[in-house]
Amino acid sequence: MSCDNTRDKNVLTKERIAVIGYGSQGHAHALNLLDSGLNLVVGLRPDSPHRPDALSAGLVVEDIPQAVSKSNVVIILVPDEVQPSLFAKQIKPNLKPNTYLGFAHGLAVHFKKIEIPPQTNVFLVAPRGPGRLIRRLYEQKTGFACSIAVACDESGATWDIANGYASAIGAIPGAIYRTTFAEECQADLFGEQAVLCGGLVELIRAGYETLTDAGFSPEMAYFECLHEVKLIADLLCEKGIAGMRASISTTARFGGLTRGSRIIGEEVRNAMKSVLEEIQTGRFANELLSDPKETETRIADLQKTEAHHPIEEVGARIRKAIQGGS
Numbered sequence: 001m002s003c004d005n006t007r008d009k010n011v012l013t014k015e016r017i018a019v020i021g022y023g024s025q026g027h028a029h030a031l032n033l034l035d036s037g038l039n040l041v042v043g044l045r046p047d048s049p050h051r052p053d054a055l056s057a058g059l060v061v062e063d064i065p066q067a068v069s070k071s072n073v074v075i076i077l078v079p080d081e082v083q084p085s086l087f088a089k090q091i092k093p094n095l096k097p098n099t100y101l102g103f104a105h106g107l108a109v110h111f112k113k114i115e116i117p118p119q120t121n122v123f124l125v126a127p128r129g130p131g132r133l134i135r136r137l138y139e140q141k142t143g144f145a146c147s148i149a150v151a152c153d154e155s156g157a158t159w160d161i162a163n164g165y166a167s168a169i170g171a172i173p174g175a176i177y178r179t180t181f182a183e184e185c186q187a188d189l190f191g192e193q194a195v196l197c198g199g200l201v202e203l204i205r206a207g208y209e210t211l212t213d214a215g216f217s218p219e220m221a222y223f224e225c226l227h228e229v230k231l232i233a234d235l236l237c238e239k240g241i242a243g244m245r246a247s248i249s250t251t252a253r254f255g256g257l258t259r260g261s262r263i264i265g266e267e268v269r270n271a272m273k274s275v276l277e278e279i280q281t282g283r284f285a286n287e288l289l290s291d292p293k294e295t296e297t298r299i300a301d302l303q304k305t306e307a308h309h310p311i312e313e314v315g316a317r318i319r320k321a322i323q324g325g326s
């Protein structure tokens with residue numbers, strides 16, 4: 001990834017932008033674009049529960065077909081699994097020629113789950129953070145890192161639009177990184193599956209179970225294996241791995257350095273390679289998208305099982321005590 005040096009912040013002032021969806025990313029993009037003084041509408045379903053929020057924030061809300069047909073920049077911020085059908089039914093038939101079509105994640109485009117009409121410019125703006133953080137960092141004027149990419153550049157100006165859009169939602173100019181849809185999509189899926197939302201959670205639960213099975217109290221196991229993750233994660237983000245090591249005790253440093261690679265050894269690395277292969281061959285995307293109803297049911301079942309794990313009960317009690325100050 002290279003840093004993007006394009007610097008035309010006014011590139012969007014002549015455009016009418018349609019933000020489709022008002023969830024985690026959608027509300028943050030819309031509010032930040034509004035505060036950046038740009039001309040935008042939010043495209044929502046007639047029965048969307050977000051209409052009152054968007055209207056009371058001073059945004060213009062339209063039905064999706066109308067928002068798309070009257071705009072020259074359209075950014076799709078509905079869930080990835082909803083994008084194929086929504087795009088085919090309500091977005092594609094209403095796209096004007098030469099529209100700039102944007103995404104915050106490359107999945108639908110990279111795995112060809114949507115059919116891009118000719119004479120359409122396609123770009124990616126993937127902020128490094130969930131929507132609430134993106135909004136907060138904009139309000140604090142600190143900004144955030146962001147990846148941008150271009151898949152179709154009919155006009156020759158799509159990189160400028162992507163960069164201008166990233167700047168307008170609050171990305172730090174020196175932290176806008178050029179990538180491709182393929183790289184962003186595959187790396188993002190891998191990161192969330194292998195490390196952030198998959199591997200880390202299993203590591204925490206395995207540590208918790210190892211301690212409680214050996215007779216340690218649930219409270220002690222929770223503090224050691226979950227609660228303190230944040231302390232180390234903050235150090236890692238602020239100082240890197242070497243910097244984190246420098247900030248902990250000699251005992252923790254020696255223990256981590258000598259035992260860590262026994263926990264994450266060859267078996268885990270091979271499993272990571274196979275997870276990456278499933279992503280790259282499109283198997284994961286097919287599993288996610290081929291039957292949205294079945295995906296929803298599987299997620300609900302897995303979450304139901306997960307909610308019954310003992311770490312949830314002790315965690316809820318401890319968080320209440322800490323956050324409630326009692």
Ligand code: NAD
Binds near residue numbers: 020023
């Ligand atoms: P979300 O689930 O928070 O919100 C999606 C919104 O889409 C809903 O609030 C609603 O307004 C609308 N919507 C839902 N179902 C719909 C339907 N059937 N028809 C029409 N509209 C519907 O989604 P999100 O997390 O903001 O994700 C949007 C995009 O941003 C995805 O491509 C995602 O990969 C990407 N992204 C998300 C994050 C994140 O942290 N959440 C970070 C970077 C990129």
Ligand code: MG
Binds near residue numbers: 105188189192
């Ligand atoms: Mg992701």
